[in-house]
Amino acid sequence: MKTLQLAWVELKLFLREPLTVVFSLALPLIILFVLGGVFGNEPSGPGEELIYRGVGPMSYYVPAYLALVVASVSVISIPTHLAGNRERGVLKRFHASSIGAWEVAAAELAVAFVLSLASGILLLIAANLVYDFQPADSMLAVFGVFAVLVVGFASFGIFLGAVLPTARAAQAVGMLVWFVMLFLGGAGPPPEVLTDVMRQVADFTPLWHAVLITQEAWLGLDAGLSWLVFGAITIVSAVLALRFFRWE
Amino acid sequence: MTLVVEAQHLQKRYGDFVAVEDVSFSVAEGEIFGILGPNGAGKTTTVECLQGLRKSDGGELAVLGLDPRSESEELRRQIGSQLQESALPDRLKVWEAIKLFSSRNPGGPPWEHVLEQWNLAEKRDASFGSLSGGQQQRLFVALAVANAPKLVFLDEMTTGLDPMSRRVTWDLIRQIREMGTTVVLVTHFMDEAENLCDRIAVIDHKRVVAIDTVDGLIEAHAGDARVTFSTDLPDLSFLEALEEVAGLDRNGRRVTVTGHGALLARVAVALDSHGETPVDMDVKRASLEDVFLNITGGNVT
Numbered sequence: 001m002k003t004l005q006l007a008w009v010e011l012k013l014f015l016r017e018p019l020t021v022v023f024s025l026a027l028p029l030i031i032l033f034v035l036g037g038v039f040g041n042e043p044s045g046p047g048e049e050l051i052y053r054g055v056g057p058m059s060y061y062v063p064a065y066l067a068l069v070v071a072s073v074s075v076i077s078i079p080t081h082l083a084g085n086r087e088r089g090v091l092k093r094f095h096a097s098s099i100g101a102w103e104v105a106a107a108e109l110a111v112a113f114v115l116s117l118a119s120g121i122l123l124l125i126a127a128n129l130v131y132d133f134q135p136a137d138s139m140l141a142v143f144g145v146f147a148v149l150v151v152g153f154a155s156f157g158i159f160l161g162a163v164l165p166t167a168r169a170a171q172a173v174g175m176l177v178w179f180v181m182l183f184l185g186g187a188g189p190p191p192e193v194l195t196d197v198m199r200q201v202a203d204f205t206p207l208w209h210a211v212l213i214t215q216e217a218w219l220g221l222d223a224g225l226s227w228l229v230f231g232a233i234t235i236v237s238a239v240l241a242l243r244f245f246r247w248e
Numbered sequence: 249m250t251l252v253v254e255a256q257h258l259q260k261r262y263g264d265f266v267a268v269e270d271v272s273f274s275v276a277e278g279e280i281f282g283i284l285g286p287n288g289a290g291k292t293t294t295v296e297c298l299q300g301l302r303k304s305d306g307g308e309l310a311v312l313g314l315d316p317r318s319e320s321e322e323l324r325r326q327i328g329s330q331l332q333e334s335a336l337p338d339r340l341k342v343w344e345a346i347k348l349f350s351s352r353n354p355g356g357p358p359w360e361h362v363l364e365q366w367n368l369a370e371k372r373d374a375s376f377g378s379l380s381g382g383q384q385q386r387l388f389v390a391l392a393v394a395n396a397p398k399l400v401f402l403d404e405m406t407t408g409l410d411p412m413s414r415r416v417t418w419d420l421i422r423q424i425r426e427m428g429t430t431v432v433l434v435t436h437f438m439d440e441a442e443n444l445c446d447r448i449a450v451i452d453h454k455r456v457v458a459i460d461t462v463d464g465l466i467e468a469h470a471g472d473a474r475v476t477f478s479t480d481l482p483d484l485s486f487l488e489a490l491e492e493v494a495g496l497d498r499n500g501r502r503v504t505v506t507g508h509g510a511l512l513a514r515v516a517v518a519l520d521s522h523g524e525t526p527v528d529m530d531v532k533r534a535s536l537e538d539v540f541l542n543i544t545g546g547n548v549t
């Protein structure tokens with residue numbers, strides 16, 4: 001109950017930052033329309049080089065963007081918000097009033113979930129209106145994966161917010177991580193066109209594994225070890241976040 | 249007399265840097281206890297150790313019978329605090345802040361009551377960032393007592409406030425005490441300590457250099473009062489002969505007499521008996537400021 005109260009307050013605060021809200025909601029849409037406009041939705045034909053894992057670009061991108069939406073909220077907004085609160089003494093104020101680190105983390109998780117969900121639904125509606133793409137095998141399974149992604153990326157975001165000292169640093173690092181993930185993590189250029197080195201780097205980004213497990217639920221394509229890797233990233237982030245959490 | 253705070257030989261280092269060397273004092277239930285000292289003396293570090301926000305490196309501490317090192321969670325639930333460097337999110341509304349903080353202690357008053365009690369009802373929907381400095385301090389006071397604590401720590405409440413808001417904040421602090429709550433007040437302002445505190449610990453260079461009531465401190469460390477007046481009398485040796493007079497300084501018509509006890513009355517009577525009744529006679533009793541200058545050797549900032 002007390003935990004929910006902080007979460008509710010944090011959510012309201014987030015919605016009062018119009019720029020952040022617009023950014024979180026609009027970014028995936030912009031990318032959807034730009035890349036959709038460029039690539040259309042024709043699968044690579046027989047004899048052509050295999051691209052987009054053999055499905056149409058939009059069928060590939062829609063589940064990938066769902067993963068990207070979650071990553072955007074958690075990797076850009078959460079670290080900046082947390083580090084900013086530490087820098088301004090808000091966290092110390094909370095601490096002095098016996099609010100626990102768990103509560104702060106749970107509040108961020110709740111905010112990440114609500115925002116990701118809103119952003120994800122908006123993305124699906126927009127994609128449905130404009131593009132033809134393969135429907136999800138099971139929307140329920142996709143939602144389940146989505147919830148797992150929120151937990152994983154939020155832990156990663158809280159970890160970044162816990163170790164980065166200032167809001168500026170958090171914003172810079174968050175953006176950098178986000179761009180690297182966008183370009184290499186499967187939600188930007190199709191993975192088949194990346195060089196070997198790029199793909200090796202991609203293996204270390206949470207987004208690449210998030211894209212694979214979302215596509216598994218959506219398109220029925222095999223995700224290999226990605227469940228395992230994403231689970232490991234989640235647990236390590238969560239443990240490090242609580243271990244290195246600083247109130248000031 | 250119940251002691252709510254007991255600190256013995258508190259020591260705190262940041263890395264190799266010693267911020268608090270040796271601080272001991274105790275605070276009795278119901279008093280406003282002042283911690284006075286120049287910037288960098290170690291006041292904030294001291295009270296943050298007492299609140300369990302930092303871990304002391306040495307000494308014995310007991311706050312409300314709890315050990316701030318090992319029972320900090322429980323302790324923080326029972327105390328109220330206003331931190332020197334802290335803020336709330338700019339867009340957080342007044343009522344949201346009070347509701348959030350008063351939910352921390354199930355035994356506390358309803359948050360609507362806290363809002364009324366501290367005169368914040370008309371500001372309930374204002375966001376923290378839109379409040380004036382004085383209003384923010386009013387909110388911080390309300391938040392400090394929102395969980396009905398027995399003890400509150402207030403760190404530099406009036407720094408940066410205009411004189412009017414300072415007075416109002418002083419009244420708020422007195423109001424806390426009238427509720428029966430013990431107050432530990434950290435300040436670097438002499439007048440604030442003098443006006444509010446029952447007892448004061450003066451901290452300088454990481455140590456407690458004196459603890460007493462305001463009057464006790466003045467008595468012990470700055471006994472001299474100072475009487476000034478103008479006169480044309482050429483010979484004032486009759487004043488120097490008075491038992492109460494310690495020194496006399498003349499600058500043209502202007503005379504300054506220093507001394508103790510009933511200095512003003514004695515000097516006035518003696519002047520009168522020599523046919524002199526100066527209209528500009530003035531007395532300045534020693535203040536906490538003099539105490540401070542005497543025991544710290546200056547450097548008030």
Ligand SMILES: Nc1ncnc2c1ncn2[C@@H]1O[C@H](COP(=O)(O)OP(=O)(O)O)[C@@H](O)[C@H]1O
Pocket residue numbers: 262265266267285286287288289290291292293294
């Ligand atoms: N977190 C910290 N890390 C390192 N040094 C600190 C820290 N906080 C305070 N200090 C240093 O400790 C000394 C005492 O600081 P503080 O307790 O804030 O003094 P005061 O409240 O009396 O002004 C100062 O020299 C200050 O620079």
Ligand SMILES: [Mg+2]
Pocket residue numbers: 291292293332403404
């Ligand atoms: Mg201080």
